[in-house]
Structures are given as C-alpha cells and as structure tokens.
Amino acid sequence: MSLAYFEQREKSLLGDRYETLYTPCRQRAERGITVNMRRASVQEVAGRMGALCEPSPFCPQGLVLLGEQVKPGRHPYYHAGVYYSQEPSASSAAALLEVQPGMRVLDLCAAPGGKSSQLGSALGGQGLLVSNEYNASRAEILKSNLERMGFPNAVILNESTDRIAEVLPGFFDRVLVDAPCSGEGMFRKEPQAMAQHNEGLVRQCAALGAQILENAAQCLAPGGILVYSTCTFAPEEDEAQVGAFLQKHPEFTLLPTTEAFGSPGEANRLLGTQADTGLMRRIWPCQGGEGHFLARLQKSADAPAAQRPAPKKARQKPPKPVPEWAEFAKEYFPLLQNSPARLAGEAVVLPIDCPPEMEKLHIVRGSIRAGTIKKGRFEPAHHLFMVYGAQCSNCEQLTLDDARTEAWLRGEEIEAKTAQKGWCAVLVDGFPLGFGKVSGGKIKNHYPKALRNLK
Numbered sequence: 001m002s003l004a005y006f007e008q009r010e011k012s013l014l015g016d017r018y019e020t021l022y023t024p025c026r027q028r029a030e031r032g033i034t035v036n037m038r039r040a041s042v043q044e045v046a047g048r049m050g051a052l053c054e055p056s057p058f059c060p061q062g063l064v065l066l067g068e069q070v071k072p073g074r075h076p077y078y079h080a081g082v083y084y085s086q087e088p089s090a091s092s093a094a095a096l097l098e099v100q101p102g103m104r105v106l107d108l109c110a111a112p113g114g115k116s117s118q119l120g121s122a123l124g125g126q127g128l129l130v131s132n133e134y135n136a137s138r139a140e141i142l143k144s145n146l147e148r149m150g151f152p153n154a155v156i157l158n159e160s161t162d163r164i165a166e167v168l169p170g171f172f173d174r175v176l177v178d179a180p181c182s183g184e185g186m187f188r189k190e191p192q193a194m195a196q197h198n199e200g201l202v203r204q205c206a207a208l209g210a211q212i213l214e215n216a217a218q219c220l221a222p223g224g225i226l227v228y229s230t231c232t233f234a235p236e237e238d239e240a241q242v243g244a245f246l247q248k249h250p251e252f253t254l255l256p257t258t259e260a261f262g263s264p265g266e267a268n269r270l271l272g273t274q275a276d277t278g279l280m281r282r283i284w285p286c287q288g289g290e291g292h293f294l295a296r297l298q299k300s301a302d303a304p305a306a307q308r309p310a311p312k313k314a315r316q317k318p319p320k321p322v323p324e325w326a327e328f329a330k331e332y333f334p335l336l337q338n339s340p341a342r343l344a345g346e347a348v349v350l351p352i353d354c355p356p357e358m359e360k361l362h363i364v365r366g367s368i369r370a371g372t373i374k375k376g377r378f379e380p381a382h383h384l385f386m387v388y389g390a391q392c393s394n395c396e397q398l399t400l401d402d403a404r405t406e407a408w409l410r411g412e413e414i415e416a417k418t419a420q421k422g423w424c425a426v427l428v429d430g431f432p433l434g435f436g437k438v439s440g441g442k443i444k445n446h447y448p449k450a451l452r453n454l455k
Contacts, residue, residue, distance in 0.1 A: 021284040032063060094176060099174055100122070105119050106172040108132050116146060131155070140364070155363065171308070227294065231290065233282075235270070240269060240271040242297075350384075396416060409433070
C-alpha cells in the first residue's frame, strides 16, 4: 500500500493546511442516523431511544450518536425503519435536493440506500422515488433496505445510467448522483479504500462520474435540480468534474449551498476548467464527518424539453380481481380493500404508479409485495406489513422495554397480549416489525430469517 501519490497531490494543493484538514478531530469514525419522517420526528426518536445524541450539522433529519452504548444496526427502531444508520456527513447530499412531496425523484447510484431513504422520507409517500443500482448484488441490498423503510412509492432498478436516460429523458424533478469514486474520504472508515487507492483509479472514477453526470442531466426536467456528490477529495472527480460539465452545458447553473457545514470548494482544483467554486461544498475529515464533495446544479426552465416517445396504447385487459386478497384486506386492512391488486405468478402485488416506459428497464421491485396465493389461500408478505403495518386491524403492541421485542427480533415465538387469533402486525411503539400469526395465545414468528438479530 502506498499513499505517496495522494499525499504529494494534497500537500501541493493545500500547503500548510494539509496537516490541519487531514488530521481527524476524533480517533473513531463518526456514527449517526437519519430519521424516516414517515415514521416519526427527529425529536421523538432522540427522546425515545435514550441514546446520547445531538442534532447533525449536515442534515435536519440527522442525529449524531455520541456514545458507544447504542448499536444502531441492532436497535428495534432500525428494524422498524424508523431510521437509517448512516455516517453523519453522508446525509448532506440528499438534503441539498430540497425534495417536496409529489415530486419525481431519481437516485442514480443508490446502494446501499441511505440517501434514497432520505429522499423517500422527504416525499412523504407522495410522488415517485426511483432508486437505481448498477451492481445486481448491491441492488438486492438496496431493495431490502428500502423495504424496511416502508415507502409505498419506491421503485428499485438494476440498470445502467445511459439506459435510464434513454428511456426516461426529462422525466425527473430531482436527480441525485452520488458518484462511484476513489473513496479518499473513506480512508479512516474503510481501510480497503486506502489499500486500493492509486492515480489510475482516480482517472477511472473521474471518467465514469462524467458519464453518469451526462446521463443524469438528460434525465432531469427543465427547471429541475441535480446534486452531484462524491466521498473523495480528488480534483478530477470534484471541482474539475463540475467545471467541465458546466462548460459543456450552458443550460445548467450552479446554485449556492448556504449550509454552515464544511468549507467552500477550491479554485486550484478546477484544473483549467471554469466555475464558481465558492458555490460548491467540501467536508474535510476535521469537520465532523469523513470526507465529501457537493455541488448543486439547476437546469434552466427554458431548456429544451426532452422528446419522450409516446407510449403505445394499452391493449391489456383490466387485471382480474384477486378474491383471496380482497377477503384478507377486508378483515385485516380495510383501508386497502379497494386498492388495485394483481397477480404476478403466485404473488399478489399492489402496483406503484409509474410511467409505462419503465417496463423497458430491469425492475428489481416495482410494486408492493402483498403476499402469495398458496392452495387457494392468501398468505401475506413482510413487505406489506413494513409499508402498512400500522394500519392493520389486528396488532400486537410491543415497547422498547418489553422483553418480547428482543425475542421477536431473534425469531422466537412470543405471547400474544393485544392481538387476536389470525394474522397480526407486530409493532414496537407503533412502528412495524413485520407480522405473525396468532394461535393458542402465541404468535408464530414470520420475521425474515435473514433480518433477525441472531448474535
């Protein structure tokens, strides 16, 4: 492992500031969470968790964990999708998009899902969130994480960015590009990033980032906002990347980032391109996080609108009724009994409102999985309860200090105290932990084995 290239480059750019900016203020990497506002407020979560925490400087929905007693990835609220465990400064990019309910939002490089979780939370169940991941195995991780968060309007893709731009040009109000990068901002947190670092990797990542940024621009509607971010310090991937993009795209302008965190971008990193680096933002290791670069760009409202091909007229027959679902919903989810459901093989799904062109893309999850039909009977799915569990008419109410909560997350059968015979949602402080089936005063555990706290 050699960091000679990195150190030589940064000392040349920073001079006497090198030691100050790259000396971490704390020995340990920062820990934090971002709260899912569809579940609870930041104040509620901070008060209920009983953890030592403080508001994050990087995101209004974030909390910085100060103590080591809380294991955020094993806490019941994590399982219930109340928050996403995320290094604090990583939450800065999604907040800059200023997403509002009802928008159409694209996260082009979304796995493992932290920033998509923030975007879904900001949408509040309205509009459309499209989260894409090119790597197939990482797309499955993304799917699992977003299902836990319980968003009813999230579609997960496993696609190349150029293919999305081809199929959905000019469709999105907001686009996030958290570009694959050389990871220099992760040296403290991820030793592997340091081990694999070299000048060739920087050049390779810069080229890939430029390609993704071009495709993101094509996906954005006139007047829309695009945020470009990395977790590296390399000029080719940061200021120079944005400068080169702006020189090619006069229809885009840099928007200010008025946040108090971090520092402005640096003009000596433009590498011959032109842009106002004072409108960009950097987060150094000494500023309360790991390392990030951010730029916020807006497409002109009078930019030419993309010509999307007119969708072919639908000749499909209306979906057949699914009586097994209708009977189940009437008993357990009366608010959903009029929701359209369709069969996909044995699976029963609740469709998400998407443009018909999206069917041309590789969709990992394009609907809410309600359950399956087995031997003429409906069996519900975990996904349904993570989205709508709080609306179930039959619930087992748990609390954080109830011993049954930890037992449930270990996959054990627990005693039923509030739920009646039949299917039931299991809730902790009103937040969903999946479902079970009550019989003989006990709740058979249907919490997915892959998600349980087994250690």
